[in-house]
Amino acid sequence: MIIAYESKTGFTKRYAEMLAAKTGMKLFRVNELSKTEINEEIVFLGWLKAGKIQGLNKVRKFNVKAVCATGTGSAEENNAKTIISRNKLGNIPFFYVQSGCLPLKDLKGIDRFMMSMFAKVLKKQKDKDKKIIEAIDHIENGFDGVKEENLIPLIQWLNSR
Ligand SMILES: Cc1cc2nc3c(=O)[nH]c(=O)nc-3n(C[C@H](O)[C@H](O)[C@H](O)COP(=O)(O)O)c2cc1C
Known part of the structure; x- marks a missing residue:
């Protein structure tokens, strides 16, 4: 294999x-x-x-x-x-x-666009729990x-x- x-x-x-x-x-x-x-x-x-x-x-x-x-x-x-x-x-x-x-700033083209849209959607949520806050942090700062x-x-x- x-x-x-x-x-x-x-x-x-x-x-x-x-x-x-x-x-x-x-x-x-x-x-x-x-x-x-x-x-x-x-x-x-x-x-x-x-x-x-x-x-x-x-x-x-x-x-x-x-x-x-x-x-x-x-x-x-x-x-x-x-x-x-x-x-x-x-x-x-x-x-x-x-x-x-990678942090959002290091992504390019469509990948960066899609991830920034995803972060936007997450940020708009009213009651952000720990997981959502963490997901936003991962997208913006990398993980x-x-x-x-x-x-x-x-x-x-x-x-x-
Ligand atoms: C446009 C885009 C869409 C993504 N969609 C998902 C997803 O649906 N689920 C997920 O867990 N991670 C998602 N990710 C995160 C990637 O799967 C992750 O960064 C992956 O480690 C990248 O693999 P690579 O470093 O081998 O290229 C997405 C990343 C990008 C840029």
Whole structure:
């Protein structure tokens, strides 16, 4: 089995590299995959953009055995069932790990626009609880939630095969 990943700002890449270091599996960026890997079993890691796992469509023609999404939301905020159905994962084993985000000022183009709109919506809410205040802070100032321990369920699944 090999690891393939899609990452724009580097958080998912860090998880993919950690997983490779822990398991000894070979690591590929999605765009590096070629016909040579067509029969390889793949564990795919991709970041969430408005609930959609980035890079997933590019690996669908490969032999994907597990999918791991990363995002700024906590595991409780990012409901697995919703992500599975939104991304048409069917019965493929799914994992979610919280990653992080760059500060808004370091994002560019459409990503920056979407995140600033999201922050605006959150700020407009009247009764902001702790989670909403934290989410606004993460968007504006950035947040790094990458932790090796978050990969434990995925590593356990790999070991159980
Ligand atoms: C436009 C945009 C939309 C995002 N949508 C989500 C989302 O729906 N859920 C989530 O948890 N994180 C979301 N994020 C946060 C990213 O998934 C997170 O920053 C991720 O770590 C980026 O991965 P990368 O560093 O590997 O590129 C979004 C970020 C951007 C810029």
